[in-house]
Amino acid sequence: MGRPTLGTRDSGATRRRRPPKALVAGVLTGVSALVLSGCAGDWPDASASNFFLPDDSIGATNHTERLSELWDGSWIAALVVGLLVWGLTIWCVVAYRRRKGDPVLPAQVRYNMPIEILYTIVPVMMVGVLFYYTARDQQAVLDTSETPDVTIQVVGKKWSWDFNYLDEDGQPYVYDTGRQADLTGQAGVEDDLPTLYLPVGETVQFDLYSRDVIHSFWVPAFLMKMDMIPGSPNKFQVTPTKEGEFKGKCAELCGDYHSEMLFNVRVVSPQEYQQRLDDLQAAGQTGSLPTTLAGANEVDGAADNAQDESSDGNND
Template structure:
């Protein structure tokens, strides 16, 4: 005796489709609600971006989560639909064990490839925006030097063609990095000893500072304020002390700060990129005092 699957009554099938549609619609609305950036929930746990480039990073983050959530809901819906639709309904009835749908299988193969291509395209665009956007001219450059265990910030050609700098001394107060608001600043990252990592949560980017490598990225701060930064790479016994403060100020205050550093004697012909034993000028002085 041949076995045949009983068709589900039409009203039941319609109810199931309505339920699936409502679930997908609700999930989509929740996902689209996350496109804002006013709260941590809307940002999907990302810090609030304080730079123009950070907005691009946040958009990529939110878009990836929304696409993943919609894909997950569709897959879960198909799984539960198959479980319910083709379940065994009696002891004598066995669902068909061999059945395929060629168009659906082609879709399952092609669509993930399309998703990967789209993700790759948006990632490259965001990367270019953050690292080196040719449409945004660099208006300011800061050489950031990470060394065991503090930071040196160089402002080349800042005052009278001289490099102005600020440095931190290991195990003392964190150094201060000052940059102007509404100005694109490129950070040139250098290290004379081991791998460090320069990052500020509000910038939505961090990058390794590698000996022998000339890494860089750029930011355009949107809001005046003070932000915390640190080293994100385990670099030695005092890694936890490699903190620094970022102050975003007006252009006038920025020029006043550079002049103040210059008048205090913190200038040199070239950027200070680290010397013997990978120490900053302040660390040299501390070492001399210990030797004495």
């Protein structure tokens, strides 16, 4: 028997039907979208109506509206492009499908210069538009030129947080700290999480420090996070605009107990905020905790020396 010539077909008995590639790709895309949408469960009370941003982010700070609009616009643009591309792909599959009597291979044509220019320029324009809005909003969110009403030093450490509240002159005033993650793996860490207090309606500047490795300060409801790099302090400003309780966490994989590096945020009235500072002062938590590992070692060394001297005195 000779080899089949171009355009011949197998007999109906041997021919197998295969699902169109576009159909297979569509099914895989749908399944992937469903699986990825499950990631929204990691966000507190996220909903599709808010494009899977945390529901408690609505009106949380002076920046959340701007950031949510950038998020929504990016997704809308991506969905429009996706629908257009899939629509054209499916149209080509249907309109130019192989019909009975057609050769196995379609007619080969040369490049189409206008179309190639089109699908080169359009993506560049899209990236340019997204870059413009991203750069504009990033500049606004990271602007720290305003004199803050409150300055708080946030210190990340393995695996907890220290909060140093500064006074109006930028000097250490009082501090708060949470116990480090239980290295024995026992439960109960949630009960000892540090709580960051913020006054509603006042501009707060966060000065971010890391005492050991790279951490990341993240309050999901604020739609803002920033890395904390040893030796390279970062800062940003935010104005909480509604009272409430929020969750915070480290967003950088920083070690064995990264998952337990959590904290609470409580936005309260200025009067309650001042009362909190007064309570810390009354508890003897005045001054500030070290922002660097060297400073922490000095404090630990001084404490050890004081304990040794106390022990020697008792022995005498």
